Amino acid sequence: MQIMIDIDAEEPLFAQLMAEIKLAVSTGTISPGDSLPSIRQLANDLNLNNKTVAKAYQLLERDKIIATKGYRGTFVHPEAKENVDFDLNAWVSNQLDQTIQACRNQGATDSEIRIAFTNIMQNKIRGGH
Amino acid sequence: MQIMIDIDAEEPLFAQLMAEIKLAVSTGTISPGDSLPSIRQLANDLNLNNKTVAKAYQLLERDKIIATKGYRGTFVHPEAKENVDFDLNAWVSNQLDQTIQACRNQGATDSEIRIAFTNIMQNKIRGGH
DNA sequence: CTATGTACCATGTGAATAAGTGGTACATAG
DNA sequence: CTATGTACCACTTATTCACATGGTACATAG
Structure with a gap:
């Protein structure tokens, strides 16, 4: 999964990240059950603040695109593919x-x-x- | 018709004026067909800006509480008493x-x-x- | 010329908000 | 001890908006 974040875009960073992850789910780049990088890890890779990534993750979890399991990390939600269509x-x-x-x-x-x-x-x- | 405007109130001036006029209509202080002071006249009496009074008048006209007749002045709307109840x-x-x-x-x-x-x-x- | 409502131009002030950053701390479980 | 997600706190920056003010100008009709 390769994610590109454009700092100069007018789209907020957390929204860009959400869109990228949703896209990865809908294109099958990542599948239900796959583990996602941790908040801190992803923030580091993309040169983003922890809070920015955490915000995207929280919203994605609310939308049932991903599911966090506490200390065990974050995974693609079982019904992610069905839920990416609902905006x-x-x-x-x-x-x-x-x-x-x-x-x-x-x-x-x-x-x-x-x-x-x-x-x-x-x-x-x-x-x- | 006596109108009091409180400059220190948190309620906007134009809203106060609208409320006062509506009150005057509902209590019968002014009746359908009665003429209202001109914008400039009322602004002068109440020490308000013309635009502030004009704004109140425009909204009152939209709400069919008053009716302006161009250069002939402004009057209480024929159905004012029925319309003051609708907020x-x-x-x-x-x-x-x-x-x-x-x-x-x-x-x-x-x-x-x-x-x-x-x-x-x-x-x-x-x-x- | 006067008065009516109305339409533009512009400015200032104050408040609320989004977005992001930064730090600290917690319980959890390996 | 390390890493997980999460919850607070406070802060800056930039934008948007309501409100009110001020001036100029217009067509209308007496």
């Missing part, structure tokens, strides 16, 4: 897009939508003021 | 809240939700990278 971010984008379009159709300003969104994300669903 | 911002908040909770339930990170939201608001529903 959570795309799903989220679709959900949000529908809602936003509905709000716009009701006449809401983008500014108002943004403010409402921010309030919700901060659990400040303020009513009066 | 577009609250409706937007509800829509967004439901969608966001659904995304969270799918495992999406708040950060991911924010990024997807930002991309959509910028019409950059990027697919690849």
Whole structure:
């Protein structure tokens, strides 16, 4: 498995790494059960920070592309090949897009939508003021 | 109609003004067909900037609380009393809240939700990278 | 000429956020 | 002791945005 990270790309480093690993899974370069390099090892090889690799690994585990087994290391998830096709971010984008379009159709300003969104994300669903 | 604006309040000035006018409508202080002070006049009386008052007026017109008639001035909308009860911002908040909770339930990170939201608001529903 | 709403231009301020870096520490198990 | 993933802490950098301000200008119609 050879991974190239472009520091100058506008795509975040952790996202690039995620994409590369997903690609490796979908192309069969790595298969379910295969072991992956440790966070520290991969960070060292790619000249990345541990946290950056850890972030990518955490998200990949959430997406059931990989599975960490604590001190035993990290492995490709048994159902990785099925799960690489599901893009959570795309799903989220679709959900949000529908809602936003509905709000716009009701006449809401983008500014108002943004403010409402921010309030919700901060659990400040303020009513009066 | 007496309107008080609190410069030190955390509520934005234009929002305060909107709330005051809505209140005046719902309490009957002003009635459909009544004329409202001009933007410049009200800005002067309340010591606000023209743009701030104009913003409040524009949003109130969108919400069909008031109706501007060009050079003839601004008036309380015929159906103002019915429309003051509908809070577009609250409706937007509800829509967004439901969608966001659904995304969270799918495992999406708040950060991911924010990024997807930002991309959509910028019409950059990027697919690849 | 005056007043209406409206449309541009621009600026400043403050807050929130993403991304990444860095360090320390922990329990686990070989 | 070493290596695993993981959890905290704090910090910098850059971007985006809401809000408010200021000025200029326009067509409209009295």
